Amino acid sequence: MSPRITMRKKKILKLTFSLLFILPLLTQAQTPQVPAELEFADMIIRINPQARREIQLDVDALYRNPSYFKVKLDRVNLFMPYVERELKAVGVPLDLKYLVIQESGLIADAVSTSNAVGFWQFKQGTAEEVFLRVDNQIDERKNIVTSSRGAGLYLKKHNNSFDNWVCALVSYQMGLGGAKSYFGNRYNGQKVMDIDRNSHWYFKKFLAHKIAFENQLAILTSSRQRLVEVKVQGPTNLSTLAKRYQVSEDHLKEMNKWTSNGRIPAGNFSLFYIEEVSPDYQPAVIKSQPEPKPSPEKATTTLAAGPMDAFPKIEGNTQRATQPNQITINNLDGVQAAKTTSVEQFADQVGIKERKLRRLNDLDSDESIEAGKYYYTQKxxxxxxxxxxxxxxxxxxxxxxxxxxxxxxxxxxxxxxxxxxxxxxxxxxxxxxxxxxxxxxxxxxxxxxxxxxxxxxxxxxxxxxxxxxTPKSATPSAQSSQLSHTVSPGETLYAISKKYGVTVDQIKNWNQIGSQNIISVGQKLTIFKP
Known part of the structure; x- marks a missing residue:
């Protein structure tokens, strides 16, 4: 065989191999290119050539394996409507939704090397700061709705310190103290930022995910499926719910890893399952579902009144409050004492160890259980x-x-x-x-x-x-000037108080705002500016 023929075969083999590698990529959308300027949240991000090359490498890496990208994209399309809903509900720009892809690839039970868990990779302490339940029964870090709401609250709180969503996003990785030390206040309130080789790697990695996925949502999916959310009232279990919704118990376990043992305690929870849809199905905007009306047979009530008298907030089957797994106290599992007794006897009645009951309720060794009082069975x-x-x-x-x-x-x-x-x-x-x-x-x-x-x-x-x-600080002085402020999307009482140089409590007092700090877009607030 002549050398020329051998060389020709080698070229053909090399070309064939290249085509086998390239053709799958061609079946996908073309790899997006990093622009010199883009919009992020309410900001303009300008990227210099060196940073563009750096980010492009990450974008290319996300597209390198078409099969893997497609699997991830399917998960994104499945869960993202709920991420968007929860971020929007707490006033966080929807651009930050791509952070959940960067953090976990939308894998519910993802665990990092630092023991951060779930969709948004919360450590337990941070999860509890944003009111996520994490115990041996429930881990809301693995629930797409509650964890997204928690992530939104966390990001929004940090943005209150910076008034800059880039800094707030980086603080998600560094912590608020670390981000303040890293950024100082030089970017506070800025609406244009330049990204270069010295910019924080975490934000550049985020931009790669945003660029890679923002034009791919709702396309390139390999199946016609949608994620269904239903509100369920505990106590119940996945076996019972599987029959109710006509899906397999294994499927419910796979889609609801927030419940570790298949049992759902007292309280209201979001349950998820996947259903097939027709080829002409068009996804609708997902809106927050109203709380389900309690079933008459369970006699579910909420004992609440005004700001202080609303606590403790007792929910669930209140007619059986003295039995375990029937009520929640301030969204935590608990039970009411039917009679005055010893801690040891009460612990036996509710089915937990005496030492644990004392620890959960901060009870000293010489204290007893008092009839009618509520006690926690959860931390x-x-x-x-x-x-x-x-x-x-x-x-x-x-x-x-x-x-x-x-x-x-x-x-x-x-x-x-x-x-x-x-x-x-x-x-x-x-x-x-x-x-x-x-x-x-x-x-x-x-x-x-x-x-x-x-x-x-x-x-x-x-x-x-x-x-x-009322405190003197809540009363406007004679020299104060009265203003009217209209609440804009994403604004908080804290941000408004800083804008006018007053306190949150003053604004609440002047406008009769309750302890939940709830304000709505378009609401007119009276401000007495000193």
Whole structure:
């Protein structure tokens, strides 16, 4: 055989091999190219040539294996409508949705080397900060809805410090303290940022995911499937729900890894399963579902009233509150004591060890269980659902911690107070943020009128409301100028307070905003600017 023929065969083999590698890529969309400028959130991002080459390498890597990219894209199209819904609900720009792809590839039970878990890769402590439940029954880090809501809250909180979504996004990886040290305040409020070789790698990696996936959503999918969310009321189990929704129990286990043992405790939860759709199916905008109406046979009620009297928030089968796995207390599993007894006997009744029951409820060794009181069977949280609590006569640190489901140690640490003898009626205790060192605890005057106003806010009249003493800082001075502020999308009370140089509590007081800090887009707020 001549050398020329041998060389020709080698070229043919080489060409064939190249085609085998290239053809699958050609069946996909062409690999997108990194632009010199793009929009991100409410900002303009300008990328210099060196950074563009760096980001392009990551984009190319995402497209390198067409089969792998297609599998990932299928997951993206399955879960992304719910990610978008939850980010939008908390006021986070939808561009940040690509971060979930970067973090986990939308794998529910993904675990990092640092033991971060779930869709958005939360560590347990951080998950609890954004009110995700993580225990031996439920891990909401593996629930696409609750984890996306938690990620949105986390990102939004960090953006309040920077007013810059690039810095907020990087702080997701570094932590708020690390990001503040890294960025300082030089980018605060900037709407145009330049990205170069010295820019943080995490944001450049994010841009690669945004560029790779933003034009591919809802196309190139290998199946016609959609993810269905239904609200279920516990206690129940996946076996029962599989029959109800006519899917296999194994399928429910695969799609609901947030429940580790197939059992769902008392409370409301989002359950997911996949259904096949017709070829002409067009995805609709996913809206938040209303809470399901309780079944009459379960007699489910919520015992809640005004801002303070809304706690503890008891939900579930309240007619069987003295039995385990029937109610939640502030969204945590709990039970009501039917009679006064010892901790040992009560622990036997609810089916947990005495030592654990004491630890969960911060009970000393010489304390007993009191009839009618509520006790937790799940670990309390480091923060409450509301910001502050006004101490009432006769309350103790323990009773306040039980009222809101906050750890007793956290309550003490946040307020730098250790003993019940240091409590005074009218003290405004922090339930979420730590009080600054040396900062005095404010005290407001309380009276019976205030208690009635809190219990029945809808029946209060202007006259009794004036009898309630408020902190001097909440009362506008004669020199204050009255302004009207219209709430814009994504704004928070904190951001508005910083804009006008007032406090969140002042805005809440002037506009009669409840303890949940709920404001809506377009709402008119009265501001007394000093």
């Amino acid at each position: 309390k949280k480091p923060k409450a659902a509301v910001e502050t609590h006004v101490v009432q006569a006769g309350e103790t640190l323990w009773s306040i911690s039980q009222k809101y489901g906050i750890k007793l140690s956290s309550l003490k640490a946040k307020n730098r107070i250790r003993k019940d003898r240091d409590l005074k009626a009218g003290m405004v205790l922090n339930l979420q943020d730590h009080r600054k060192r040396g900062e005095d605890i404010p005290i407001v005057k309380i009276n019976q009128t205030q208690r009635v106003a809190q219990a029945k806010p809808e029946a209060s009249s202007p006259t009794p409301a004036k009898e309630v003493s």
